[in-house]
Amino acid sequence: MNEHPSPDATRSKWSNPVMWLVVGLPLLSIVAGVGLVVVAVRSGGADTVGDPVRRVAQIQTTDLGPDATAQKLGLSAVLRVEDGIVEVLPATGSFTRDRPLQLLLQHPAREAEDLHLQLQPEGSGWRLQQAVDAQHDWVVQLRAADSSWRLHGRLPKQQHAARLAPSLGAPPAAAGG
Numbered sequence: 001m002n003e004h005p006s007p008d009a010t011r012s013k014w015s016n017p018v019m020w021l022v023v024g025l026p027l028l029s030i031v032a033g034v035g036l037v038v039v040a041v042r043s044g045g046a047d048t049v050g051d052p053v054r055r056v057a058q059i060q061t062t063d064l065g066p067d068a069t070a071q072k073l074g075l076s077a078v079l080r081v082e083d084g085i086v087e088v089l090p091a092t093g094s095f096t097r098d099r100p101l102q103l104l105l106q107h108p109a110r111e112a113e114d115l116h117l118q119l120q121p122e123g124s125g126w127r128l129q130q131a132v133d134a135q136h137d138w139v140v141q142l143r144a145a146d147s148s149w150r151l152h153g154r155l156p157k158q159q160h161a162a163r164l165a166p167s168l169g170a171p172p173a174a175a176g177g
Helices: 017-042 065-073
Strands: 054-056 059-061 076-082 085-092 101-106 115-122 125-129 138-144 150-155 161-164
Touching: 065 150, 076 138, 076 150, 085 101, 085 115, 138 161
Parallel strands: none
Antiparallel strands: 054 059, 076 085, 076 161, 085 125, 101 115, 101 138, 115 125, 138 150, 150 161
16 A cells, blocks of 8 residues: 555644644734734723823812802803804903903814814904814813903804803802791
């Protein structure tokens, strides 16, 4: 009898597709895992609030003094963004009309696209010529130039106006008799 090696014995183990799966899938999962870690590290924090916070006993705290002041003064305003004009109109409360206001428009995902604007008094409110991208929502914060009070709001995608109010809500009702 003539002994010849079988075709399977001379075949390389790399020509078997199952071997590629045995080696390739774990390597692919390692590369994908490293890629996810890199993306997570580069994207920064997930906080949408730009206020400085203190961490005390695993709890984050922030200064709500400016919100309390706005609530006490009864402040609210309307933000209007249209045709390259950003305008804030007072709705309730007594605003100091001769000073500029600071407006922060925070991008929902990319801090680099946040807009820090200083609106000057003009007409019945405050105004600035500035184009604002309407293709996504904006988190809005309006504050006095001295940061003594602040109002919050949200400008939804494709909308041209938003209501700004203190984040603390309505003041408690006075006891009547």
